[in-house]
Amino acid sequence: MYGQGVEAVVLAHGAAFNKESWKALAEDLARRGHLVVAIDFRGYGASTPGREDKAP
Numbered sequence: 001m002y003g004q005g006v007e008a009v010v011l012a013h014g015a016a017f018n019k020e021s022w023k024a025l026a027e028d029l030a031r032r033g034h035l036v037v038a039i040d041f042r043g044y045g046a047s048t049p050g051r052e053d054k055a056p
Contacts, residue, residue: 001035001036001037001038002026002027002029002030002035002036002037002038003026003029003030003031003033003034003035003036004030004035005033005034005035006035007034007035008034008035008036008037009029009034009035009036009037010037010038010039011025011026011036011037011038011039012039012041013038013039013040013041018040019038019039019040020038022036022038023038026038
């Protein structure tokens with residue numbers, strides 16, 4: 001998370017990147033007064049892989 005604000009901008013990466021790929025943009029948006037949330041999809045970056053078994 002970067003910055004603070006009432007509404008958030010969510011930055012989600014593509015297949016070849018992770019949340020760190022958004023750092024420069026996230027910091028710029030935060031300087032402009034936005035709350036920014038950069039996320040890793042499951043299995044990317046520092047996130048953990050999902051469960052292999054599927055819940056019923």
